[in-house]
Amino acid sequence: MVVSTRIFTPIKEDLNILNSNLKKMVGARHPILYAAAEHLFTAGGKRIRPSIVLLVAKATAPNNILKSEHRRLAEITEIIHTASLVHDDVLDDCNTRRGIQTVHSTFSTKIAVLAGDFLFAQSSWYLANLGDLEVVKIISKVITDFAEGEVRQSLTSFDPDISIDNYMEKSFYKTASLIAASCKGAAMISNIDTSSQHDFYLYGKHLGLAFQIIDDILDVTGSTELLGKPAGSDLKNGNLTAPILFALDECPELYHLIDREFQNSGDNQKAIQLIQQTSGIQKAQDLAREHAQTSLEALSNKYECEAIHTLKLISNYVIDRIN
Secondary structure (H helix, E strand, C coil), rough: CCCCCHHHHHHHHHHHHHHHHHHCCCCCCCCHHHHHHHHHHCCCCHHHHHHHHHHHHHHCCCCCCHHHHHHHHHHHHHHHHHHHHHHHHHHHHEEEEEEECCCCHCHHHHHHHHHHHHHHHHHHHHHCCCHHHHHHHHHHHHHHHHHHHHHHHHHCCCCCCCCCCHHHHHHHHHHHHHHHHHHHHHHHCCCCCHHHHHHHHHHHHHHHHHHHHHHHHHHCHHHHHHHHHCCCCHHCCCCCCHHHHHHHHCCCCCHHHHHHCCCCCCCCHHHHHHCCCCCHHHHHHHHHHHHHHHHEEEEECCCHHHHHHHHHHHHHHHHHCCC
């Protein structure tokens, strides 16, 4: 999900510090492993997740002043996210990410798996050194959730009987869990009350779900240039997402394409055309909008400050993108 970088202007300097620190944090003794890790962070990305962490930290910290632990949590969040992308690309056999060659296509599958493992290990080491056991517990659970999400996705590959509820659970494990946990972690470091910590958790959870649904819609409606990876890759890999699950109710022909796993020439494009002829995309957009709106409601009782305003802008930006 692309979010305008203008939204993050209030934390521009904090993001510069984050980018500088990330390159120092992923240093590895072996030159190939270091090159693979450096390749990931040179690829850029919008740094949406750590930006959200920094904004929650500013909204909850006394006098809106960040602690070093807040900054470290933002950095850990981006490292965990990047590690998950490396493993995703291997599992999906994706050759491009953010418009450049993926680690496994640049180096090898073995190096990519090791690079992902290395980044997860680095994030765990820095997490353990935060010195806050409760934050360690909640963020550590995210790595388990990633694995759970991948297993669920593998077990339901090309399965048209997967329910929307199951799809949403998988989306939570793969995307929303990290955003929710890191938002709560930032609030915990600020030592605010547990009720407010939960509100920020809900904000991150529902924003993350909206992000994932929109990414899944863009896989059907977007271009390779927009996505930074091949369009239609979800279908090709048997990952049946909200647009096609909703479309199945109106278009039985999709079942035949799924049954033969889009193996025939033109099956992928045919499926996309059929989905676009149904209300599947509109229903998926409505679902994303519902979660983005719920993320806003989680902040409804929070005092106004620039950081809260920016967090609300992110949710509204998501809603505007699907109107």
